Amino acid sequence: PFDVLVVGGGPAGAAAAIYAARKGIRTGVVAERFGGQVLDTMSIENYISVQHTEGPAFAAALEAHVRDYDVDIMNVQRAEELIPGKQIQLKLANGATLKTKSLILATGARWRELGVPGEAEYRNKGVAYCPHCDGPLYKGKDVAVIGGGNSGVEAAIDLAGIVNHVTLLEFGDALRADDVLQRKLTSLPNVTVIKMAQTTEVIGDGSKVTALRYTDRNTDESHEIALDGIFVQIGLVPNNEWLGDVVKRTKYGEIEIDERGQTSVPGVFAAGDATTVPYKQIIIAAGQGATAALSAFDYLIRTSVE
Ligand code: FAD
Numbered sequence: 001p002f003d004v005l006v007v008g009g010g011p012a013g014a015a016a017a018i019y020a021a022r023k024g025i026r027t028g029v030v031a032e033r034f035g036g037q038v039l040d041t042m043s044i045e046n047y048i049s050v051q052h053t054e055g056p057a058f059a060a061a062l063e064a065h066v067r068d069y070d071v072d073i074m075n076v077q078r079a080e081e082l083i084p085g086k087q088i089q090l091k092l093a094n095g096a097t098l099k100t101k102s103l104i105l106a107t108g109a110r111w112r113e114l115g116v117p118g119e120a121e122y123r124n125k126g127v128a129y130c131p132h133c134d135g136p137l138y139k140g141k142d143v144a145v146i147g148g149g150n151s152g153v154e155a156a157i158d159l160a161g162i163v164n165h166v167t168l169l170e171f172g173d174a175l176r177a178d179d180v181l182q183r184k185l186t187s188l189p190n191v192t193v194i195k196m197a198q199t200t201e202v203i204g205d206g207s208k209v210t211a212l213r214y215t216d217r218n219t220d221e222s223h224e225i226a227l228d229g230i231f232v233q234i235g236l237v238p239n240n241e242w243l244g245d246v247v248k249r250t251k252y253g254e255i256e257i258d259e260r261g262q263t264s265v266p267g268v269f270a271a272g273d274a275t276t277v278p279y280k281q282i283i284i285a286a287g288q289g290a291t292a293a294l295s296a297f298d299y300l301i302r303t304s305v306e
Contacts, residue, residue: 001099008106010036012272014062015289021069028072035059102296109273112235118202126209147233153177169197261292
């Protein structure tokens, strides 16, 4: 069996694998897509000590760093079932079952998409999902935020300090964010809120976003707003559906962990965007991966598992 088996090959999983392997214990990584969300990222400018890099280059560096160590990398493999026990079992989609003394879940998350024409075409060319990441690219420009929940309203407040103007579009007849956030939002001079707005199309000039089309759900009229960027904030979904009820999760599907990365199941730890950690960022996921691996090592030296 493995001493530490990591599920996920993003920043959290890569950090966990390196920290585990450096203890000289048998370490494996199962990843559907090594690199994770970073593969879909254009430029990264907030990983401290790296002033600027591109997502695919960062992902390749993650993998190269893991390959420096004696880690069994099982890429393009999906985990489908976790069976807890003295020896933990992980069933893969290819039919194999892996056994391990401890497990680290680092399966990450995905942004919920609008699913309208133009969204995929202009992804990273005006369509963005992460205000902490891409906000500074829109300095002095006009942007929209789609979604009036906490993350949408937080994004609008954040962006209002950077960009020229923010239009926030909410599908329903009221914002769903906390009152204190809504009060802050309405106090800002450069934010317009449009309710009952269904986004129907992302419009561009072939190389970048130029406008957004929405339908006013009260009147059924279609409107167009000229802008440079669209931040989609309609939810971040953790890739944890396959876990079912085996590991305790929140109503949003996030794995509940303590400050050591311990889950509700002994020997099972978790890190990164798949968990309850506040703020989903590369540097945070990597730090959490390190924490989870050190906790797994601590667990191994305190338990006598054959
Ligand atoms: P992920 O990166 O999501 O990796 C999850 C891993 O688990 C993947 O390898 C995946 O294939 C694998 N996996 C999932 N399910 C299974 C399964 N069942 N079996 C096996 N493997 C599985 N953050 C920043 O700090 N700076 C930025 O500039 C930045 N820009 C971003 C831009 C975009 C477009 C996006 C989408 C995100 C951006 N982020 C940025 C956020 C950042 O990418 C994430 O916070 C970070 O990647 C989370 O790392 P993670 O390891 O927890 O998860």
